[in-house]
Amino acid sequence: xxxxxxxxxxxxxxxxxxxxxxxxxxxxxxxxxxxxxxxxxxxxxxxxxxxxxxxxxxxxxxxxxxxxxxxxxxxxxxxxxxxxxxxxxxxxxxxxxxxxxxxxxxxxxxxxxxxxxxxxxxxxxxxxxxxxxxxxxxxxxxxxxxxxxxxxxxxxxxxxxxxxxxxxxxxxxxxxxxxxxxxxxxxxxxxxxxxxxxxxxxxxxxxxxxxxxxx
Numbered sequence: 728x729x730x731x732x733x734x735x736x737x738x739x740x741x742x743x744x745x746x747x748x749x750x751x752x753x754x755x756x757x758x759x760x761x762x763x764x765x766x767x768x769x770x771x772x773x774x775x776x777x778x779x780x781x782x783x784x785x786x787x788x789x790x791x792x793x794x795x796x797x798x799x800x801x802x803x804x805x806x807x808x809x810x811x812x813x814x815x816x817x818x819x820x821x822x823x824x825x826x827x828x829x830x831x832x833x834x835x836x837x838x839x840x841x842x843x844x845x846x847x848x849x850x851x852x853x854x855x856x857x858x859x860x861x862x863x864x865x866x867x868x869x870x871x872x873x874x875x876x877x878x879x880x881x882x883x884x885x886x887x888x889x890x891x892x893x894x895x896x897x898x899x900x901x902x903x904x905x906x907x908x909x910x911x912x913x914x915x916x917x918x919x920x921x922x923x924x925x926x927x928x929x930x931x932x933x934x935x936x937x938x939x940x941x942x
Contacts, residue, residue, distance in 0.1 A: 734942060735869075741937055742814045742867035743821070749860025749872075750822055754829035755853030757788070758837045759846040762914025764857070764922070765897035765904075766874050770795060770823075772907030779908075788830070792823030796873055803880065810880055814870020822872065850914050851921070858925035862933035874900070 730738075757763055763771055767788075774791035796819035803810050836849070864871065871879070878893040885892070897919070905911040 737941060738867045738869040739814060739817065741940060742864050742869040743817060745860045745863025745865075745867060745933075746818055746821055746872075747825055747860070749857050749864060750825040751829055752853040752855070752857030752860060753822075754826050754833060755856065756850045756914050756918065757826070757853075758830065758833060759850040759853065759914060760837065760910060761846055761850050762910050762912030762916070762918070763904075764915070764918045765900040766872075767792070768904035768909035768911055768915060769900040769907075770904070770909070772904035772909030775908040787823075787827050789823035789825075789827030792826060793820055796820060796822070799873055799877065803876075806880065806884075810876065812870050814867065815876060816870070818864065818870050818872040819876070850917060854918055854921040855925055857918075858922045859929045859933070861922070862926050862929040863937065866930070866933045866937040 753764060753767060757767060762768070770788060770792045773795065774786065774788050777791070778786055800811060800816070800819060861872075874893065874896060878889060878896045881887070881896065882889040882892040901909075901911055901915060
């Protein structure tokens with residue numbers, strides 16, 4: 728059934744709310760500096776490599792994030808532009824600036840070196856918040872982020888199961904990012920083990936929440 732303009736706009740607003748929540752979670756465990764989620768391991772690696780080689784002071788994690796997402800969008804224009812939707816564009820373009828925004832206001836938490844007992848709860852909280860925001864994005868049915876998008880395209884084109892391809896894509900992001908200097912660590916492992924089950928817990932609840940918001 729064709730969606731009305733009002734429903735489409737509402738779904739985009741819900742997606743943006745979920746995206747903001749999810750990237751608050753990403754920011755928390757990036758600040759904990761115990762590792763990053765797979766895509767941000769890659770972003771960190773490229774960011775640190777480019778910063779080291781060029782000395783660009785204006786470069787930030789967020790700008791690097793959005794640049795990689797633009798590159799993915801550019802590739803999709805040649806591969807299959809049907810995957811590019813307004814929600815997809817918002818997911819991929821807004822993520823980096825949201826991280827920079829939260830980093831600016833929450834940076835005081837890690838203005839100095841913190842012990843592991845302080846970092847771990849913030850890391851866990853970040854994973855839970857990320858998982859919750861991610862489920863809202865999924866249930867908005869208006870687009871998705873870079874990890875899911877890359878896995879979806881490869882899965883469709885190769886006819887391999889999405890779940891298997893997603894694991895391979897994440898592993899590839901981690902491997903490439905780690906080789907370039909990204910922060911692979913306990914945070915990456917916690918994210919891989921915690922986000923999936925927590926998202927499974929939140930999915931039916933987010934579906935009910937989104938369904939109540941939609942007409």
